[in-house]
Amino acid sequence: MKNRKGNRKPTAHEQRTRRFELRLSEAERAQFLELEKALGLSRADIVRIRVLQHSKKMLVNTTEVMKLLDSIGTEIGRSGNNINQLARHANILQQQGMLHDVLIRDLIPLLTEYIRLQRELEQSIRQLIRLIRGQT
Known part of the structure; x- marks a missing residue:
């Protein structure tokens, strides 16, 4: 019996x-x-x-992938901008003597996790680029 999509394997007696x-x-x-x-x-x-x-497994819509990579790059840029704003604010608080050690202790694990995720994302993007290059 043939399914609706017609993507079944041909039987031995079926001629191409x-x-x-x-x-x-x-x-x-x-x-x-x-x-x-x-x-x-x-x-x-x-x-x-x-x-x-x-x-x-082997076909990738490279146009769509490139759009997604572009949006990921935009988000990484925004994240970096937010981190810079936090660092600037922390420096201002430090200069005013209002920066508490608790805030730094809470921030360090978050920044460490961010760096880990960013490195993992960079590796994944490099692998994806290699796969796309192998396809063309």
Whole structure:
């Protein structure tokens, strides 16, 4: 029974009657033939596996990702601005002798966590950029 989306695997007795043409440069063709030999699969099987079975894993809408990265960058900038404002205010309080040790002790773990999260985000963005570059 065929599901509504038509994305079921073909059965052994089902014939493939539709053709799909792909244009490649000479370098891409050579790379494709090398992949075919290395994997021991036909070209059609390679395309079916890479495009149909693993499409969600390997295809990324780079325009959307870049928009999201841009908004993340904006938020990081805002966070940095807020930290600078807090530091400026703390310096003013320090000069007036009104800065309490309790405030500093409460702020240090928050800033430490912020730095940890920012580093983790930077690593994730670098990995994402590497993945996107590998796709193009």
